[in-house]
Amino acid sequence: MLGEIRGEVRFKEPLSFHTSLRIGGPADIFVMPQDIDDIRHALLFAEREQLPVAIIGGGNNLLIGDRGMRGVVLKLEGCLGRAEFHGEEAVAGAGVSLSALIREAAALNLGGVECLVGIPATIGGALAMNAGTHDGSIGDFVSAAYFLHADGTLGEFKPGATAFTYRSFHFPEGAVLVGCRLRLHRRPLAEIQKDIKQRLKSKKATQPLALASAGCVWKNPPGDFAGRLVEKAGLKGKRINGAEISAKHANFIVNRGGATAADVRALMDLTRERVHAHFGVTLEHEIRIIGE
Ligand SMILES: Cc1cc2nc3c(=O)[nH]c(=O)nc-3n(C[C@H](O)[C@H](O)[C@H](O)COP(=O)(O)OP(=O)(O)OC[C@H]3O[C@@H](n4cnc5c(N)ncnc54)[C@H](O)[C@@H]3O)c2cc1C
Secondary structure, three states, X not given: OHHHOOOEEEEEEEHHHHOOOOOOOEEEEEEEOOOHHHHHHHHHHHHHHOOOEEEEOOOOOEEEOOOOEEEEEEEOOOOOOOEEEEOOEEEEXXXXXXXXXXXXXXXXXXXXXXXXXXXXXXXXXXXXXXXXEOOEEHHHHEEEEEXXXXXXXXXXXXXXXXXXXXXXXXXXXXXXXXXXXXXXXEOOHHHHHHHHHHHHHHHHHHOOOOOEEEEEOEOOOOXXXXXXXXXXXXXXXXXXXOEEEOOOOOOEEEEOOOOOHHHHHHHHHHHHHHHHHHHOOOOOEOOEEEOO
């Protein structure tokens, strides 16, 4: 079944090549599918061999263990990479880059999603994470999501009011998101461009974008900001080997070079302890921690 895959199949692929943090040990079987049939072949192979399956989009929100991942890892960035626009609606494949979608929509005078600009993501990863900013999350725009079940059948999901919550999307367990429909609205290109410029400027001023990271490590606790708590706990700039709590934004951990997953985990443990000791707040991580 792996032989039927038209995309690439690699063995012992270092996952540090595929994460924005540049951390992660090898994947036993790493598949870069070319189309939906390739995804099906990979899922059926994993089911037959009783192997675990993990999905990666752009790898921008992941901390992957230093010993890597057993089973099959499917990387969807670059696959299912088409977006179409019909009236005020976009239909996008899971591998479409979120920023490309925002740009393409803007060129057609379609807006709404520009509040998500600057979030490095595939559409699949943005959906799974319900990626967003203070001004909105992708779930606010989704009218339908499409997925592939582990047995290779396709499904459609019309999200209700509770499907998307803060940084998560409650979709069927084990399913692979393959695309979605997004509701947009008419807005002049010049207005969208001005908005995008302002948002990117503010991100650049407040986030360590020149360094490897996975974005915000912690979810904001209700009514507060995780970054504020980490900073007040005196941890800005704290370093363990190559991993550092950013001096620019305390909710980011950056890889200064050679950081391991163990270094990042040690910084996270320290942060959780210190913040709890100072404020009685237990931080919950936003980044997804996977692998061994
Ligand atoms: C510099 C920087 C800034 C960031 N700023 C923000 C921000 O402002 N707001 C925000 O919300 N996030 C932010 N992030 C985090 C990250 O960009 C988002 O979480 C994004 O949605 C991750 O998308 P991805 O495609 O890289 O997904 P990945 O990191 O590859 O995966 C994330 C999760 O989604 C799952 N997944 C991915 N694709 C699929 C699929 N097709 N089917 C099923 N499951 C899937 C994965 O299994 C994993 O659990 C930032 C990250 C960085 C590095």
